[in-house]
Amino acid sequence: MEASGLAASGHAALPRRLEAPSRRYGEKVVYGLLAACAILSVLTTTAIVISLIVPTIQFFGDVSITDFLFGTDWGPTFTPASFGVLPIVVGTLSVTLWALLFAIPIGLGAAIYLSEYASPRVRKLVKPVLEILAGVPTIAFGYFALIFITPQIQKIWPGHFLGGPPLIFNVLAGGLAIGLMIVPIIASISEDAMSAVPRGLREGAYALGATKAKVATRVVFPAAFSGIVASIILGISRAIGETMVVLIAVGSTPNLTFSPVQSVQAMTSFIGTTATGDIPNGSTTYKTIFAVALLLFLMTLVMNLISVRLVRKYREAYE
């Protein structure tokens, strides 16, 4: 691989030495340093897992696993404390559901438009704007949900429909804001996947008399399916893990409800409100935070593994 590997003494008779004049220890040092940088990512994962699992194991010394996973009463900081995690899991999932109901159609529509319909000029204009949207601080989305989306929902919500009237802190406002936040993720990754579909496939369909809409939905969409799925799953991971929006706009009442206009507590907002720097190490509250975080970590990990498998299963490789 390196010149030093070829070095062998005793060829002094040759007119020009091709081997390196030194053993090139510097090269090996560089290799080691770069390898260390790469290994850091593995160490980070290990550190995350250790820092979550150790307090969680201690937590399950205090609280039984079944009480935690299947209990419907969440109040770890109350007296008497209750540790049924279901209300906050349902809270997280219902916020995620509303986010996806908004983000999937909008994100995929934008992706198809950008990849199939938009002129290069429009694309050059819209894509950077979507990039800006992707970078807006999450706290801004949370604040937007609280001061803009919620009042609109309260204005148009039909009375007692689905558990109305809407509260100031509600699932739907947070879900829509998170949806807006993940639109650019879904749009840009899906658009990349659609743009990668070779021109020949589209032209074949056009030659058979298909309209643009048919080409987009029956040719490009299925061919780019694995990338589209990956984009949606990444969006789900983001929605599940989003903290500031739910903290600001969805509230912190651990109700077990499916109503979109009631206040709930999401897993991340529990962590965000409870995990402040001054909680004592080893207290039950401290351990509870890490147990919830481990559950959250596992949820995103499962999402990622599903994504990897689906992408592999449906991948269409084009040369």
Added chain:
Amino acid sequence: MTGARGVTSEVLSKQPRKDLIRNTIFASVLLLTVAIALAGLGLLIGKNLVDGWSRLNLDLITQNNSSIAENAGLRNALIGTLWIMAFVILMLVPLGVGAALFLEEYGSRTSRVTRLIEVNIQNLAAVPSIIYGLLGLAFIARAPLDLGYVVLTASMTLTLLVLPVVILASREAIRAVPDSIREGSLALGATKWQTIRRQVLPASIPGIATGVILAISRAIGETAPLIPLGAATYVSFTPGPFTEFTAMPLAVFSWVKQPDPEFQTLAAAGVLVMIAVLVVMNSFAIWLRNRYEQSW
């Protein structure tokens, strides 16, 4: 005789009416989705502009945070953010570029170690940011590293959070440098590291810089991972590198939580400042990408 061309154009012009109508409807729906996404961003910025306009002046960044809304500003939070980001850049660039170089230049596509690291980075990119905050709390602020709730703790946590962004961008930039450049350099007797340092890195700097800027702009806006690190929202002193820390998004978050309407105005103005920082940094990244990116 009409010939093949005539037949073709006749068939094509007789596309079923139903299909053509559907096509138009479909196109309009798509346009609508794009419009909704853009309108969302427009409303978000517009609403904050309307609400925050009256506090959008120099006092916003020259006054320290305060419990009295009239006197509150972002000064110390801004200085805190600058210190945090300075350390982030110091750690982020070498670690991110180093990892990318290792994966692209030294790792073989098929090696187990490379694959393991790749899957790892992919996983890390999807881990919720608040979990990085807990990692910072349990690993960096307390034992084993035990640094306490200082600027460096915040910087290390944010570095780990945005590292995957830089690694991915750097890998793409490094991969875009054609092998012929490397082979030419090696043929002239340069060592592998000399080739990387004098040929590969200079050619991939625009791509790497773009990735770094985007990562930094994300790190500036992150609030959630700082919450478990004992961040203070009111710091009476000017933050330095080794003091307790505060940061812009935390100050804004503290205002969002206040019921006083004057604080709401302030929060809107704060959000605008953060969006402005983001837009400036992203525009710079896009400019850099367009200006210096070379195709081989």
